[in-house]
Amino acid sequence: MTALREPLMRYFPAALALSxxxxxxxxxxxxxxxxxxxxxxLALLNQGRAALAQNDADAAVDAFEAxxxxxPGSSDIFLALxxxxxxxxxxxxxxxxxxxxLERDPQNVPAIAGEGAALAEKGALEKARRNLAxxxxxxxxxxxxxxxxxxxxxxxxxxxVLTADAVKPQPQVSAN
Numbered sequence: 213m214t215a216l217r218e219p220l221m222r223y224f225p226a227a228l229a230l231s232x233x234x235x236x237x238x239x240x241x242x243x244x245x246x247x248x249x250x251x252x253x254l255a256l257l258n259q260g261r262a263a264l265a266q267n268d269a270d271a272a273v274d275a276f277e278a279x280x281x282x283x284p285g286s287s288d289i290f291l292a293l294x295x296x297x298x299x300x301x302x303x304x305x306x307x308x309x310x311x312x313x314l315e316r317d318p319q320n321v322p323a324i325a326g327e328g329a330a331l332a333e334k335g336a337l338e339k340a341r342r343n344l345a346x347x348x349x350x351x352x353x354x355x356x357x358x359x360x361x362x363x364x365x366x367x368x369x370x371x372x373v374l375t376a377d378a379v380k381p382q383p384q385v386s387a388n
Contacts, residue, residue, distance in 0.1 A: 267299070290309045
């Protein structure tokens with residue numbers, strides 16, 4: 213019995229470590245690759261990007277939302293929707309889209325940079341600086357997203373859009 217016990221005790225830790233290594237590597241090496249984007253969604257995404265490049269944010273949003281129907285939860289589509297919302301001056305809506313992406317992938321560099329730029333445009337410069345610090349930790353070297361966010365922080369808040377009520381003249385009563 214002791215002859216069997218000694219080799220068992222000697223090799224058990226090594227066998228346990230090898231089996232754990234095999235289990236972990238099997239689960240990570242054989243995981244499914246990311247799903248390819250639906251061709252219809254990809255076509256609509258490209259159509260929306262073309263519309264956004266021509267400063268037609270409304271048509272771009274329509275195309276992006278249609279693409280989202282074909283490919284629900286796509287980070288690329290949410291990022292495109294966020295960019296379109298920022299072009300329309302709706303930073304709050306853009307922040308919603310950026311945060312949708314960051315919930316799934318907290319290290320998504322375009323989402324962190326976009327969220328920081330939208331925060332800077334809203335005037336939340338301290339929060340935007342936190343995003344810049346996160347980007348500087350994630351991006352080593354000269355990262356375009358870091359430069360873009362730093363420039364957005366330097367520009368500061370976007371000018372406020374006036375509504376018709378804000379410039380409505382006060383009625384004046386005159387004597388006849």
